Amino acid sequence: MSHKITIYDIAKKLNITAATVSRALNNNAKISEKTRILVQETAAKMNYKQNKLAQALKSGKSYNVGVIVPRIDSNFFASIIRGIEEELYSQGYHVIICQTYNNEQMEIENINTLLNAQVDGILMSISNVSIEKNASFNRLLAKNIPLLFFDRKKNIEGVSSITVNDFEAGYKATQHLIDEGCKRIAHLSNDRLFEIFKDRFLGYKQALIDNGIQFDENLVIEIKSNIEEGRKATKKLLSMKNPPDAIFSSSDWSALGAVQELKSQGIKIPEECCVVGFSNEPFTEFMELSITSIDQFPLEMGKQAAKVFLEQVNNGAHITTEKKIVLTPKLHIRKSSSRRDALNKK
Amino acid sequence: MSHKITIYDIAKKLNITAATVSRALNNNAKISEKTRILVQETAAKMNYKQNKLAQALKSGKSYNVGVIVPRIDSNFFASIIRGIEEELYSQGYHVIICQTYNNEQMEIENINTLLNAQVDGILMSISNVSIEKNASFNRLLAKNIPLLFFDRKKNIEGVSSITVNDFEAGYKATQHLIDEGCKRIAHLSNDRLFEIFKDRFLGYKQALIDNGIQFDENLVIEIKSNIEEGRKATKKLLSMKNPPDAIFSSSDWSALGAVQELKSQGIKIPEECCVVGFSNEPFTEFMELSITSIDQFPLEMGKQAAKVFLEQVNNGAHITTEKKIVLTPKLHIRKSSSRRDALNKK
DNA sequence: CTGTTAGCGCGTTCAA
């Protein structure tokens, strides 16, 4: 194995000091143009690569940021990460991605690992409902490295967040269904200890109220965001004496489950029952029966998160003013809820 | 900000030496049970966290491995990463994920960044067809840190790889279409400088030959793996005087594009044209018209890759014997190619 | 403008 060459190697070769080499390499002001070029050229010739670890140890900066998400295999989180990367990469930062698989213990371990790795900041979408009560998390807060929430946040003093207006999203989706003529609108929710799910629910409820529709809590079912539970919940809804004529789901996956169940029971979408999902996963658009969904602009969310992080590291975290950025959601209306169109065609 | 506590802090408190603390913390043999416990307890009490950076600088091991993939927002790569993580996490390793977006320049930059970050190994699916000619890549080879390919590999001496038998996959898919009664089978390929695409193509060709079907190169189109190009290619195929009665695509996304185009032209699937995709992305299963596809077992691929990596770090990379692990692909037959079933029902 | 010195936090000699 080729010996790892350091600034000392190139210093020796040039009969100068390691400090001078360092200055030359870092484009320090106090260095002659001549030696700077000389050093840089020989460094290149010798295939010198800076040891980031040593630099990090010295400077206290690792130029690594940690990103914690429930999982990466959804377009939503993958797009957020892409946004973060696109913004951070040019600034020399690198992203370490951690998945929690919605496991609270994993999330804590991830935090500890990232802290040990001396990351310069952590951007996360929390999986842990009561994270503010956790010791490791509080240790993270105590350090003054930038911490940022995106999508799934907690309201914690001094911690910035980038989210989408979930209340508005829930309201828009429900209003749309009402506009399409739906009277009994069910809602597939998720654990409402998470703000995002609570807000979607509240938006849904408010839209009903504003339109003079009685809120019926039997029409709200709390499930996990997957196909299977979407199917089961829908089956349950359809077995009611007075089944719904629309389903607004907090997740595209549950919405897909709803679509499958409705079809298997021979119920026409959107004529007999409309469906609206959430997150605008690509499949909602390209299915034969395309599914109406809410766009949360994940790419933008990631970019904004990265920008706030950069502001914080550059200003010094202690001067940080808490930022709460809220994006406006967009409803993409597709076949699964275009009831009036469908009825008019007949 | 709370002062970062080091082994010196806890040494001072106990009136011992940092070296002793280090030994106690690392369960070194030469230490009394008494002090070991004492140290560990006070360490815990003081909320001591080892600085991985310093340890890494000292030991030359960062306990980070780099994973380079074209992109993470497909189930295929996300599952591979999950497999890698599941295997590595328990061994104390952490994964740094890099995306190339199929950009060769990005890939080179990623390699350099990971090397600077002093990763203990790199697991990659290459985006760069001629990577073996690249200087940074050769520098990587020259170091003796474990390097591993998965899925998209290059045959390089001493470099292990975990792949799926793409030839067999192409063969199986084509044989299946022939068994379903298809006579003119088109193939949506991709850049065949990549082994995976070349092998799928060769498997396709061989199956035709073995079944006495004339190979027609006009039926093979080289495109990128996305919906749009799948549609365009299909449009082109359909405009032939003698259009195909089946399409075997090297990608699920192109297969989806093919399905869309066929439908929009009113061609019945599978009766008039069968479609087979590749990678078994979740959507192939849950579409109304489910798409036949090849399972590459990405989770298993990731786990195997991680295991080989662990063997290499533990044995010392110099003793490395090159391993070429080849998984057996599985064809999932779905509606898009179940022509006999469809015809029998009439 | 350049050299000297010191230290980031840790693990590992060599002595005691």
Add this chain to the structure above:
DNA sequence: TTGAACGCGCTAACAG
């Protein structure tokens, strides 16, 4: 069994 000293590779303070 423990302490003292050193070095991993780099940068910053201080001199000159």
